[in-house]
Amino acid sequence: MTHTLVASATKEIIIGFDQPFCVIGERINPTGRKKLAAEMQAGDFSTVTADVLAQVAAGATMLDVNAGVTAVDPNETEPPLMRQTLELVQSLTDLPISIDSSVPAALAAGLEVCKGRPLVNSVTGEEDRLEIILPLIKKYNVPVVAISNDENGISEDPDVRFEVAKKIVEHAADYGIPAHDIVVDPLVMPIGAMGTAGLQVFTLVRRLREELKVNTTCGASNVSFGLPHRHGINAAFLPMAIAAGMTSAIMNPVRPAEMEAVHAANVLMGNDQDCTNWIRTYRDRVAAPAGAPAAANAVAPSSGGRRRGGRAARRAS
Amino acid sequence: MTHTLVASATKEIIIGFDQPFCVIGERINPTGRKKLAAEMQAGDFSTVTADVLAQVAAGATMLDVNAGVTAVDPNETEPPLMRQTLELVQSLTDLPISIDSSVPAALAAGLEVCKGRPLVNSVTGEEDRLEIILPLIKKYNVPVVAISNDENGISEDPDVRFEVAKKIVEHAADYGIPAHDIVVDPLVMPIGAMGTAGLQVFTLVRRLREELKVNTTCGASNVSFGLPHRHGINAAFLPMAIAAGMTSAIMNPVRPAEMEAVHAANVLMGNDQDCTNWIRTYRDRVAAPAGAPAAANAVAPSSGGRRRGGRAARRAS
Numbered sequence: 001m002t003h004t005l006v007a008s009a010t011k012e013i014i015i016g017f018d019q020p021f022c023v024i025g026e027r028i029n030p031t032g033r034k035k036l037a038a039e040m041q042a043g044d045f046s047t048v049t050a051d052v053l054a055q056v057a058a059g060a061t062m063l064d065v066n067a068g069v070t071a072v073d074p075n076e077t078e079p080p081l082m083r084q085t086l087e088l089v090q091s092l093t094d095l096p097i098s099i100d101s102s103v104p105a106a107l108a109a110g111l112e113v114c115k116g117r118p119l120v121n122s123v124t125g126e127e128d129r130l131e132i133i134l135p136l137i138k139k140y141n142v143p144v145v146a147i148s149n150d151e152n153g154i155s156e157d158p159d160v161r162f163e164v165a166k167k168i169v170e171h172a173a174d175y176g177i178p179a180h181d182i183v184v185d186p187l188v189m190p191i192g193a194m195g196t197a198g199l200q201v202f203t204l205v206r207r208l209r210e211e212l213k214v215n216t217t218c219g220a221s222n223v224s225f226g227l228p229h230r231h232g233i234n235a236a237f238l239p240m241a242i243a244a245g246m247t248s249a250i251m252n253p254v255r256p257a258e259m260e261a262v263h264a265a266n267v268l269m270g271n272d273q274d275c276t277n278w279i280r281t282y283r284d285r286v287a288a289p290a291g292a293p294a295a296a297n298a299v300a301p302s303s304g305g306r307r308r309g310g311r312a313a314r315r316a317s
Numbered sequence: 318m319t320h321t322l323v324a325s326a327t328k329e330i331i332i333g334f335d336q337p338f339c340v341i342g343e344r345i346n347p348t349g350r351k352k353l354a355a356e357m358q359a360g361d362f363s364t365v366t367a368d369v370l371a372q373v374a375a376g377a378t379m380l381d382v383n384a385g386v387t388a389v390d391p392n393e394t395e396p397p398l399m400r401q402t403l404e405l406v407q408s409l410t411d412l413p414i415s416i417d418s419s420v421p422a423a424l425a426a427g428l429e430v431c432k433g434r435p436l437v438n439s440v441t442g443e444e445d446r447l448e449i450i451l452p453l454i455k456k457y458n459v460p461v462v463a464i465s466n467d468e469n470g471i472s473e474d475p476d477v478r479f480e481v482a483k484k485i486v487e488h489a490a491d492y493g494i495p496a497h498d499i500v501v502d503p504l505v506m507p508i509g510a511m512g513t514a515g516l517q518v519f520t521l522v523r524r525l526r527e528e529l530k531v532n533t534t535c536g537a538s539n540v541s542f543g544l545p546h547r548h549g550i551n552a553a554f555l556p557m558a559i560a561a562g563m564t565s566a567i568m569n570p571v572r573p574a575e576m577e578a579v580h581a582a583n584v585l586m587g588n589d590q591d592c593t594n595w596i597r598t599y600r601d602r603v604a605a606p607a608g609a610p611a612a613a614n615a616v617a618p619s620s621g622g623r624r625r626g627g628r629a630a631r632r633a634s
Contacts, residue, residue: 191584191585191592192592195587195590196587197585198584198585198586198587199585199586199587202560227584227592227595227596228595228596228599228600228601228602229595229599229600229602232577232578232580232581232599232602233581233584233585233595235552235553235577235578235581236552236556236577236578236581236582236584237556237581237585239553239554239556239557239560240556240557240559240560240582240585242557243519243556243557243560243561244560260549260552260553261549261552261553263549264549264550264552264553264554265553265557267515267544267550267553268508268515268516268540268550268553268554268557269515270512270513270515270516274512275508275509275544278544278546278550279544279545282545282546282549283545283546284545285545285546285549
């Protein structure tokens with residue numbers, strides 16, 4: 001059984017086929033959020049703070065942290081900002097962290113200040129990336145997200161994406177990094193642009209699980225890009241991907257439709273023992289009458305009831 | 318590719334892996350609905366009429382019709398009532414029909430009055446049932462739902478349920494009934510009572526599809542029996558079962574959470590060409606703000622945009 005251990009200073013999480021789905025909160029990311037980028041550059045972390053607390057309250061399993069505020073001179077600006085952001089986030093929550101950057105120096109800076117065992121997001125199949133990132137992964141003994149593209153870009157052929165993932169796993173093995181510390185992102189295409197995008201991912205996730213024995217992740221909301229009522233598509237995609245073997249996703253935990261789908265999928269995969277978390281979260285939910293739109297009782301999702309390894313098992317969340 | 322053809326007098330539906338999921342509306346069924354049973358026995362079909370119209374408006378693909386109003390003397394009461402109910406239903410809608418009874422004489426009566434090519438619901442693996450029902454299926458050249466239990470009841474072991482399904486398919490072949498006219502119900506257990514119920518069904522559906530080449534169905538809401546906020550569980554179960562290869566379900570189409578999940582799963586399986594039905598149904602849906610409960614704009618689901626075979630392709634729904 002493939003287990004990827006991720007940890008903060010005080011809390012351990014296992015990502016695995018026999019575990020509740022790992023929800024990696026995506027909100028702390030200034031990419032495409034101009035106002036947040038400007039705030040962070042100006043040293044104002046009020047939105048970051050609010051996003052940390054909201055994602056924790058919504059039941060995120062871990063938090064992704066990205067400090068990419070500018071495309072200008074990121075090698076200068078991003079490492080110190082990553083360090084500063086991570087120190088703040090770690091002071092606000094004990095959830096494990098995913099250090100997210102395309103700038104290797106920012107990943108290195110993040111690894112210096114991150115306690116526990118963070119996830120590094122990410123490495124691709126590009127040779128120069130592999131040669132810079134994998135030694136960092138080995139040095140800090142941490143897991144890494146492997147994205148299935150390389151020098152040739154993102155292939156529309158899922159077999160090519162599988163081969164890129166395989167190449168990364170093999171390169172990592174050369175560095176002594178085990179497959180259970182590679183979390184592969186098979187890349188989810190927008191279903192509105194490519195009708196086979198769903199079937200591709202379900203097939204790829206199954207192959208990655210059965211042939212490479214790796215955990216998997218994805219940017220879940222990509223699948224609904226360009227479509228109306230995206231949350232409805234996302235909320236079906238997540239259970240389908242989970243049934244195929246997907247074990248984590250980088251997603252917005254503050255969206256109730258998606259989180260409800262994840263909680264239900266945990267029940268249906270047999271990873272919510274005695275439905276404890278489901279019952280705790282939804283016992284007071286009143287059903288909408290037949291014919292009415294989906295139920296509208298706000299219920300704060302509970303992050304309790306998850307089975308966690310190690311010290312976490314003794315901590316109330 | 319396995320195709321099960323079902324038809325009314327004027328509309329054909331294909332159940333198949335490459336088709337939109339077949340939603341069999343379950344509402345016209347007095348089992349457990351005392352008031353409806355009393356009405357039907359008294360010759361009052363107002364609730365039946367309302368249930369037909371509501372299910373058609375909600376986008377059902379076909380309608381299940383059950384006339385089991387009493388456990389007392391069903392062989393006397395059920396055949397004429399089935400006939401009467403079917404004649405009414407056929408006057409109200411052109412959706413194909415599933416004739417639902419455990420009384421062989423009621424199935425025979427239904428087959429006499431049903432136009433087109435109805436689905437017969439159901440036969441089990443019990444020898445005496447097979448010997449009565451299969452000749453009817455052969456005589457009328459119609460498809461049949463095969464339920465995976467036999468003289469020994471419902472096995473908790475999915476391998477036994479698979480063997481029962483296989484036995485039914487083999488018996489049917491002896492009568493000259495092809496596998497594509499058998500729609501297997503692998504039987505869904507309540508997940509609250511059996512934590513492996515979800516995984517069992519997903520594995521069984523995949524085996525039934527790959528090894529027996531049959532379409533599948535189930536009573537979808539069974540899975541959430543006894544749990545709070547059942548629609549949330551059902552709405553995740555359906556996409557997961559569809560991803561595993563399930564091609565139809567007997568369910569309540571008037572429930573928006575479940576229907577939205579089915580529409581989204583059709584998109585993600587590549588069975589909603591250019592997302593036409595999704596866009597038509599949900600283009601005016603306004604997303605709930607992050608942190609709010611699931612969106613609450615009532616939108617009448619569209620049953621248009623489905624790809625249908627034969628004459629249906631020329632009919633607006």
